[in-house]
Amino acid sequence: MGGVAVLSVDELAEVAADALVAEAARIEGEQSPYGIDRLLEVDLHPALAAGFAGAGWAVFREGLYPGQSGGKRKRGVTDSARERCDLVLAQAGATRIRDDVEVGRRIAAAEDGLFAAVAAREEPERAEGVEPGDAMWVEVKVVGQHCYEAGVPGPNRTYAGELLAAGRDAKKLGTARGLVHGAVMLVLFAADEVVARHDLGAALHRWMDRDWPVSQAAIEVRPIVDRIGNGVLAVMVVRVRCGGS
Numbered sequence: 001m002g003g004v005a006v007l008s009v010d011e012l013a014e015v016a017a018d019a020l021v022a023e024a025a026r027i028e029g030e031q032s033p034y035g036i037d038r039l040l041e042v043d044l045h046p047a048l049a050a051g052f053a054g055a056g057w058a059v060f061r062e063g064l065y066p067g068q069s070g071g072k073r074k075r076g077v078t079d080s081a082r083e084r085c086d087l088v089l090a091q092a093g094a095t096r097i098r099d100d101v102e103v104g105r106r107i108a109a110a111e112d113g114l115f116a117a118v119a120a121r122e123e124p125e126r127a128e129g130v131e132p133g134d135a136m137w138v139e140v141k142v143v144g145q146h147c148y149e150a151g152v153p154g155p156n157r158t159y160a161g162e163l164l165a166a167g168r169d170a171k172k173l174g175t176a177r178g179l180v181h182g183a184v185m186l187v188l189f190a191a192d193e194v195v196a197r198h199d200l201g202a203a204l205h206r207w208m209d210r211d212w213p214v215s216q217a218a219i220e221v222r223p224i225v226d227r228i229g230n231g232v233l234a235v236m237v238v239r240v241r242c243g244g245s
Contacts (some may be wrong), residue, residue, distance in 0.1 A: 023047035
C-alpha cells in the first residue's frame with residue numbers, strides 16, 4: 001500500500017482529545033461514580049484507537065517494533081519477547097504493518113527444505129503490509145495531578161516524577177530501527193487549563209534538557225466533570241526525531 005501516514009502533532013492532539021472527551025461523556029452517561037481519570041493508560045487505548053479510526057486512519061494496537069534484540073533472526077524468538085508500541089497509525093485500508101522479523105522466521109523455517117534458496121529470495125517479495133517507516137508510531141502515557149491510590153482519591157505524590165518519566169519513550173522511538181514518524185502522547189488530568197498548560201510545558205522542557213529526541217509539540221485541553229480535583233483533560237503530542245527523520 002502506498003503513501004505515508006504523516007499526521008501533524010496538532011491533528012494527533014485534536015483527534016485524541018476529542019476521542020477522550022467522548023469517552024468521558026460515555027462514562028458520565030452510565031452514571032458511574034468514577035470519571036475518566038480513574039482509568040488506567042491501557043483502558044484509554046480503545047477510545048483513542050476508535051477516535052483515530054473514525055478520523056479515517058487504520059489503527060493497530062500494541063504494534064511490534066521492527067527488528068529484535070541482538071539483530072539475529074532465530075526460529076525460537078517469540079513475539080512476547082519483543083517491544084510493542086501502543087498505537088500504530090497507517091493510511092486507511094491498511095491491514096497490517098510489515099514485520100521483517102516474521103519474514104525472517106518464514107525464511108528460517110524453509111532453510112532445510114528443498115526450495116530453501118527460492119523461499120529466501122521470494123519471501124520478502126510476498127510479505128504484505130505497510131512499511132514501518134510509512135506508519136506513525138505513538139506511545140501513550142497518562143498522568144493525573146490528582147489520582148486514586150489504593151482506591152482513595154487525592155493529590156498525586158509522584159506527579160512531577162511521572163511527568164518527567166512520560167518522555168522516556170522518546171528514546172525508544174528515536175532509536176528503533178526502521179521508524180521515521182513517531183510521537184509521544186501525554187494525557188494529563190489536571191485541576192484547570194492554566195495548570196495543565198504550565199505543567200506540560202515544563203515537562204517538555206525537562207525532556208529537552210535531557211537531550212531526548214523530541215521536537216515540536218501541540219496541546220489540546222478539554223473540560224471534564226471534576227470528581228477528585230481534575231477539572232480538565234489535556235493531551236500533549238510531541239514529535240520524536242526517529243532514526244530516519
